[in-house]
Amino acid sequence: MDTKDLINKYRSGRLSAEEEELLDRYVENGTVSLEELEDLKSIKANFEALPTPEPSQNLSDNFYANLEAAKQKEQQSQTIRNWFAQLWAAQPALRWAYSVGLITLGVGLGYLLRPGGEDNRKLENLSAEVSEMKEMMMLTLLDKESPSDRLKAVNLTSELPDASVKVTEALLKTLNHDENVNVRLATLEALYPYASHPQVREGLIKAIAMQESPLVQMALAEMMVALQEKRSVENLEKVLKNKNTPPEVRERIEKSIEVLI
Amino acid sequence: MDSISDNALMLKVRDGDLDKLGLLFERYRKILFGFFYNMSHDTGLSEDLVQNVFMRILKYRAGFKGDGEFKVWMFHIARNVGHDHYRKTKGKETDEIDNWKDKLGDDNMNREVEMEKGEDLDLLRLALKRLDEEKREILTLSKLEGMKYKNIGDILNCSEGAVKVKVFRALQALKQEYMHLQARV
Numbered sequence: 283m284d285t286k287d288l289i290n291k292y293r294s295g296r297l298s299a300e301e302e303e304l305l306d307r308y309v310e311n312g313t314v315s316l317e318e319l320e321d322l323k324s325i326k327a328n329f330e331a332l333p334t335p336e337p338s339q340n341l342s343d344n345f346y347a348n349l350e351a352a353k354q355k356e357q358q359s360q361t362i363r364n365w366f367a368q369l370w371a372a373q374p375a376l377r378w379a380y381s382v383g384l385i386t387l388g389v390g391l392g393y394l395l396r397p398g399g400e401d402n403r404k405l406e407n408l409s410a411e412v413s414e415m416k417e418m419m420m421l422t423l424l425d426k427e428s429p430s431d432r433l434k435a436v437n438l439t440s441e442l443p444d445a446s447v448k449v450t451e452a453l454l455k456t457l458n459h460d461e462n463v464n465v466r467l468a469t470l471e472a473l474y475p476y477a478s479h480p481q482v483r484e485g486l487i488k489a490i491a492m493q494e495s496p497l498v499q500m501a502l503a504e505m506m507v508a509l510q511e512k513r514s515v516e517n518l519e520k521v522l523k524n525k526n527t528p529p530e531v532r533e534r535i536e537k538s539i540e541v542l543i
Numbered sequence: 544m545d546s547i548s549d550n551a552l553m554l555k556v557r558d559g560d561l562d563k564l565g566l567l568f569e570r571y572r573k574i575l576f577g578f579f580y581n582m583s584h585d586t587g588l589s590e591d592l593v594q595n596v597f598m599r600i601l602k603y604r605a606g607f608k609g610d611g612e613f614k615v616w617m618f619h620i621a622r623n624v625g626h627d628h629y630r631k632t633k634g635k636e637t638d639e640i641d642n643w644k645d646k647l648g649d650d651n652m653n654r655e656v657e658m659e660k661g662e663d664l665d666l667l668r669l670a671l672k673r674l675d676e677e678k679r680e681i682l683t684l685s686k687l688e689g690m691k692y693k694n695i696g697d698i699l700n701c702s703e704g705a706v707k708v709k710v711f712r713a714l715q716a717l718k719q720e721y722m723h724l725q726a727r728v
Contacts, residue, residue: 310708312708325721345565349565
């Protein structure tokens with residue numbers, strides 16, 4: 283449809299919905315200018331002629347008062363900033379003090395936050411707990427009926443960094459009273475690292491007289507030589523006096539006594 | 544009304560020369576007042592809102608980048624100020640409109656219309672009042688001095704063509720309201 287026809291139809295108010303849309307599009311892309319739609323021209327002119335009152339003097343007065351207030355606020359913060367800036371420029375010592383302060387702060391923080399302090403303590407606590415647990419396990423295992431469990435228990439002591447009195451006492455008790463020879467031999471071996479403790483040494487010397495197994499007796503005699511323990515001679519002689527002691531053991535013990543004396 | 548110079552002034556305001564806002568105020572106080580007045584027909588309220596716009600310009604001056612027209616930026620703020628005001632007084636406003644609509648039907652209103660008999664402009668003002676806010680806003684904006692369709696598109700975030708269609712539709716609605724009122728007289 284021709285633009286003119288469309289406009290004419292619009293003027294007479296007979297536009298279909300489709301044609302209205304077309305007119306909208308024409309207005310949108312500028313094919314039809316609003317001025318061409320004459321019926322709107324007068325309403326537009328009237329509307330534009332609607333008088334608008336002037337704003338009162340109050341508006342200006344209030345505005346300038348507000349502006350002045352804002353300016354003063356601005357200046358105040360500016361003054362404070364300037365004051366700092368001047369202080370900075372005028373006092374080189376302040377700059378130095380600031381730098382030194384920062385360095386001190388850095389070093390201090392570094393010292394406070396250094397790794398290890400807390401962690402090491404935690405680690406120590408943890409390993410202490412672990413060895414405590416091992417100790418407990420060992421003590422429980424020693425009371426078991428199965429010799430292999432008891433052997434396991436004795437071997438566990440080698441993993442303990444430092445055996446407590448409780449552990450050495452338990453080991454000495456095992457050495458004297460365990461019915462299994464293998465367990466007793468293992469216990470003897472386990473006790474060797476702790477032989478420097480006076481209590482352990484004492485216990486070992488006393489154990490000589492209490493042992494009946496020739497194997498253990500011989501091992502003890504050898505250990506006494508290794509430890510250079512002269513106090514053991516008396517107990518070793520007791521073993522010699524015992525009639526049940528086999529000749530091989532006697533020979534061995536005699537040699538040991540010779541070395542010790 | 545040189546826009547480049549508007550922007551230059553606003554940039555100075557942004558950088559701390561607050562006195563320059565006075566010049567912008569002188570340039571735009573009437574236009575902004577006209578905008579609010581045509582929307583609300585309330586002189587006191589319109590003055591307050593103009594005041595708010597300039598205080599907001601001051602507050603958010605750091606947000607002015609100078610890449611668009613100052614006028615467009617200012618009208619974005621003005622529309623926000625207007626919306627904020629109407630949101631705050633929404634309950635009250637609807638009451639007034641309801642009352643006013645009631646009046647249309649009763650004798651009071653008829654008498655008011657009677658009084659305006661023959662005074663086309665007053666009738667037109669009444670018709671304008673009855674338009675919805677969007678139409679009233681687009682007509683008001685198009686009426687403002689120095690305001691081009693392109694500017695209005697920037698303010699309303701739409702194309703120049705879309706603005707034309709909106710103005711066209713709003714004018715049609717205004718005419719209809721006007722004729723309707725005239726028929727009642």
